[in-house]
Amino acid sequence: MLGNTKRLLAFICIAFIFSITIYFNYLNIKTVYVGLSLSEVNGHYEVTNLVPSGAAYYAGVKLGDRVLAVDNEIGKISEVLADNGRLEQVNQIEIERNGGKKIIAFQHSNELMGQLFSFVLMPIIFFMFTIVSLLLVGIRAFTHNRFFYPVLFLAILSLSMVSGMLSSKQFILSQYVITISMLFLPYLYFKIAYIKIKTHSDSTTFRRYNWVYTLLTIVLVGINLYSEENEHVGLIFGSSFLFLITCLIGTFIHGLFLKKTRPYITTLFVSLLLAVGPFTFLTLLPELVNSNWSLEAEVAILFIIIIPLIVVYLLATDTFFIKYFSLYRSFYFFLLSIIPSLLSVGIFLVFVNAREYEFMLVHLFYVYILLGLLTFFSKDILDRKLRIRIPSVRSYYHESLTKFSELLKQEKEKDHIMKILKNEATAVLGLKQAEIRTYSKFHKNVFDPVKGKVSWFIVEDGNKKYVLHGNLRKLKWLNAHQRDWLFIVSSYISMKFENLRQMDEVIEELKVLEGNQEENKWVSALFFKWSERERLHLALDIHDTVLQDLILHARQIEVYRNQLKPDHEEAFQLKIQQIEENARDLILITRETLEEIQPLDSMTKTLKQRLQEFVDMKIVRSDFHIHFSYLINEELTSDLQTNIFRISQELINNGIKHSNGSKITLNIEKQVDYLLIQYNDDGIGMKKRISKENNQNLGMFGIQKRVLASQGECLFHNKDGMGLDVQIYLPLHLIDS
Missing domain, CATH: 2.30.42.10 (PDZ domain)
Structure with missing residues (x-):
C-alpha cells in the first residue's frame, strides 16, 4: 500500500507523463517526416x-x-x-x-501511408495500451506498487515511442526525453518483477539488486544527458542501454532460481528476450559497430509491442495468476489477428503496385496485427471488467477457479478464506451486497431459493455453517454454469477446511505425545529431518549474503591498502594490514561454519572425509589433542550418516567448550549387530543431570534425544575430575543392505 503523500506523487507522475505524451502525439501527427x-x-x-x-x-x-x-x-x-x-x-x-x-x-497524402503507420499510428497504439492498463486497474494504480509500476512502465514506454518519432524529426526536447525514458525502461521492468519477488520471499540479494540498479540507472541517465552535445552521443546511449538490458537479463536469470516466483520471472524474461532481441542484435548493435543496421529501426521496434501486450494481459488476469493461460491466449489472439492482416495486404497487392509501397506493406501488415491484438485484448479486458458473460462460455469460470485455487493455497485463516470467496463471488457472479453469514449447524432454511437473490451453502465447520448471500444484478436465478462454479468453489473450501482441521489435530496429538517417551521417538526423528532442511537453507543464506559481503569488504580493504603511498605512517599501514587479516580470518571461519552446518546430502564428500576435516579444523582452532578413528567399510543410509555426523560434532564441540581438558578420543566402529560411537575426554566430567533446562548440558540432551529417535541407546559414565566416557549404540538395521 502507498501512503497518502506517495499516492499524490504517483498521481502527479502519471498525469505529467500523460500530458507530455499527448502533447508529443499532437506534434507527431501535425508534423510530416x-x-x-x-x-x-x-x-x-x-x-x-x-x-x-x-x-x-x-x-x-x-x-x-x-x-x-x-x-x-x-x-x-x-x-x-x-x-x-x-x-x-x-x-x-x-x-x-x-x-x-x-x-x-x-x-500527409496517400503516398505517405507507410509513414503514417510507423510514425503516427504506432505511438498511438502504445499509448492506447497505457490507457487500457489504467482503466483496468483504476485507482489501484495510485495505491499499490504492484499496479503502479506496470502502469508507469507502459506510460514511459509510450512516451519513449513517440519521443523517438519526434527525435527523428529533429525536435530537440524529444531527444532529451527519449534518452531519459529509454534508460529508465529496464529499471521499471525490473521493478515489476522485484515487487512480485518481494511479496513471496525476503531476498536480501534482490534488495541489493534494487538499490544497485536504481543508482546505476540514475548515473547512466546523468552521463547521457551530460554527453548530449558530444559527437559520440549515440555510442554512449547505445552502450548504456545495452548494459542496463544485460544487467536486467542477469537479474532475471538469478530470479529463475526462486521457486515461488519462477513462473512470473519466466513470463517477463521470455517477453523481454522476444521484444528486445531483434532491436538489439539487428538494429542497435550493427548501428554501433558499422553505422549500418541489418533491420530498419521502424520494423525492429514493432517487436517491442510484445512487452506491453504481456504486461497489460498480466494485469488483466489479476497480475500473474495464470501464466500459461496468458501466454496461450496471447498466441491464440495472434493467430486470429494474422488472418485479417493477410487479407488486407492481399487486397492491397491486387489493386496497388506493390513495388512502390514495399515499406508501407511491411508496416501495414504489422499494424493490422497489432490492432487485432489490441482489439481482442480490449474485448477480453472489458468482458472481465464489466462482467458481461454469455452463459455458454465457460472459459471465464475456469480462469476464476484457477485464480481462486492459487489464492486458497496461501491462506490459513478461515476468515480470510471467506473474504476471498466474497470478493470473487462479487466479481464473477456480479452480486450486489454479497456477504458470508454464519449459522448454527442446526439452523434450517438458510439457503432456500428466492427470486433475484442468492443463498448458497458453502461449508460446515464444527457447529457452524457458512452461507453466501447476495442480490443478482440482472438475472432472476443463477444459471447452470454459475451453480457449477459455486459448487466447485464450495468443494475447494470444504477440502481446505478439512486440511486445516487435520493439521490442528496433528498439532494437538504432537502436544499429547510430547511427554510420552516411546511415542515421541518418531516425532523427534521427524523434527531432526526438518532441522537438516533448515540447516541447508541457513547455509545457502549465509553463503549468499554474509560470506559474499565479507569477501567484498576484504577485496575493498586490499585495494585500499595497495593504493596507500609508501610515505604513509607505518603504524597506519600495519593497522590496515591487521584489518585485512581479520577480514580473511572471518571469511575462513564463515566457510568452516558453512562446512559444519551443511547437511551431508548436499556434499560430495564421504562421511569419513567430512568427520576428518571437522576434527582437523577443531585441532587447529583449539588447544585439544583429538584422536579420531572411523572403522566402518559398509555403505550407510543417509539418515544414519547424518545422525553419526551430528552426534560426533556435538560430542567434540561440547568437550572443547565445557570439559576443561586437553585430550579427546572419538572412535566409530561396527560391532556384531550395532554401531558403536565411543567418546572420552580427560576433563572435569558432568556435575549436573542431563536435561533441557540445564544450559551447560543442553548439547548432551540433544544427543540423547537424537539417539533415542534413532532407536538407539546412549550411556554416560561420569567420573568427577577424571573425564567423561560416552557409549552410543545405533542399530544396524538402519544400514543399507
Missing part, C-alpha cells in the same frame, strides 16, 4: 541523402537538388538545419534542378 539531409557546397545547400520513407522522397526530391528556400524564406535554411545536416519541421522547400526552379510541399 521529411527525411532530407543537406550539405553546403560552394555557398549553396544540396540534397545529399534521402530516406525512402520520407516525404521528400515521395514528393520527387532527388539527390543533388539545390535547396534555395524553406517555407518561402531564403535565409531560413541555416536556422532550421540540424547539426547533422537533417532538414525537418518544414512545410515546403524551393529547389533548383537543371536550371529550373520548383516548389515542393510536404503534407
Whole structure:
C-alpha cells in the first residue's frame, strides 16, 4: 500500500507523463517526416541523402537538388538545419534542378501511408495500451506498487515511442526525453518483477539488486544527458542501454532460481528476450559497430509491442495468476489477428503496385496485427471488467477457479478464506451486497431459493455453517454454469477446511505425545529431518549474503591498502594490514561454519572425509589433542550418516567448550549387530543431570534425544575430575543392505 503523500506523487507522475505524451502525439501527427539531409557546397545547400520513407522522397526530391528556400524564406535554411545536416519541421522547400526552379510541399497524402503507420499510428497504439492498463486497474494504480509500476512502465514506454518519432524529426526536447525514458525502461521492468519477488520471499540479494540498479540507472541517465552535445552521443546511449538490458537479463536469470516466483520471472524474461532481441542484435548493435543496421529501426521496434501486450494481459488476469493461460491466449489472439492482416495486404497487392509501397506493406501488415491484438485484448479486458458473460462460455469460470485455487493455497485463516470467496463471488457472479453469514449447524432454511437473490451453502465447520448471500444484478436465478462454479468453489473450501482441521489435530496429538517417551521417538526423528532442511537453507543464506559481503569488504580493504603511498605512517599501514587479516580470518571461519552446518546430502564428500576435516579444523582452532578413528567399510543410509555426523560434532564441540581438558578420543566402529560411537575426554566430567533446562548440558540432551529417535541407546559414565566416557549404540538395521 502507498501512503497518502506517495499516492499524490504517483498521481502527479502519471498525469505529467500523460500530458507530455499527448502533447508529443499532437506534434507527431501535425508534423510530416521529411527525411532530407543537406550539405553546403560552394555557398549553396544540396540534397545529399534521402530516406525512402520520407516525404521528400515521395514528393520527387532527388539527390543533388539545390535547396534555395524553406517555407518561402531564403535565409531560413541555416536556422532550421540540424547539426547533422537533417532538414525537418518544414512545410515546403524551393529547389533548383537543371536550371529550373520548383516548389515542393510536404503534407500527409496517400503516398505517405507507410509513414503514417510507423510514425503516427504506432505511438498511438502504445499509448492506447497505457490507457487500457489504467482503466483496468483504476485507482489501484495510485495505491499499490504492484499496479503502479506496470502502469508507469507502459506510460514511459509510450512516451519513449513517440519521443523517438519526434527525435527523428529533429525536435530537440524529444531527444532529451527519449534518452531519459529509454534508460529508465529496464529499471521499471525490473521493478515489476522485484515487487512480485518481494511479496513471496525476503531476498536480501534482490534488495541489493534494487538499490544497485536504481543508482546505476540514475548515473547512466546523468552521463547521457551530460554527453548530449558530444559527437559520440549515440555510442554512449547505445552502450548504456545495452548494459542496463544485460544487467536486467542477469537479474532475471538469478530470479529463475526462486521457486515461488519462477513462473512470473519466466513470463517477463521470455517477453523481454522476444521484444528486445531483434532491436538489439539487428538494429542497435550493427548501428554501433558499422553505422549500418541489418533491420530498419521502424520494423525492429514493432517487436517491442510484445512487452506491453504481456504486461497489460498480466494485469488483466489479476497480475500473474495464470501464466500459461496468458501466454496461450496471447498466441491464440495472434493467430486470429494474422488472418485479417493477410487479407488486407492481399487486397492491397491486387489493386496497388506493390513495388512502390514495399515499406508501407511491411508496416501495414504489422499494424493490422497489432490492432487485432489490441482489439481482442480490449474485448477480453472489458468482458472481465464489466462482467458481461454469455452463459455458454465457460472459459471465464475456469480462469476464476484457477485464480481462486492459487489464492486458497496461501491462506490459513478461515476468515480470510471467506473474504476471498466474497470478493470473487462479487466479481464473477456480479452480486450486489454479497456477504458470508454464519449459522448454527442446526439452523434450517438458510439457503432456500428466492427470486433475484442468492443463498448458497458453502461449508460446515464444527457447529457452524457458512452461507453466501447476495442480490443478482440482472438475472432472476443463477444459471447452470454459475451453480457449477459455486459448487466447485464450495468443494475447494470444504477440502481446505478439512486440511486445516487435520493439521490442528496433528498439532494437538504432537502436544499429547510430547511427554510420552516411546511415542515421541518418531516425532523427534521427524523434527531432526526438518532441522537438516533448515540447516541447508541457513547455509545457502549465509553463503549468499554474509560470506559474499565479507569477501567484498576484504577485496575493498586490499585495494585500499595497495593504493596507500609508501610515505604513509607505518603504524597506519600495519593497522590496515591487521584489518585485512581479520577480514580473511572471518571469511575462513564463515566457510568452516558453512562446512559444519551443511547437511551431508548436499556434499560430495564421504562421511569419513567430512568427520576428518571437522576434527582437523577443531585441532587447529583449539588447544585439544583429538584422536579420531572411523572403522566402518559398509555403505550407510543417509539418515544414519547424518545422525553419526551430528552426534560426533556435538560430542567434540561440547568437550572443547565445557570439559576443561586437553585430550579427546572419538572412535566409530561396527560391532556384531550395532554401531558403536565411543567418546572420552580427560576433563572435569558432568556435575549436573542431563536435561533441557540445564544450559551447560543442553548439547548432551540433544544427543540423547537424537539417539533415542534413532532407536538407539546412549550411556554416560561420569567420573568427577577424571573425564567423561560416552557409549552410543545405533542399530544396524538402519544400514543399507
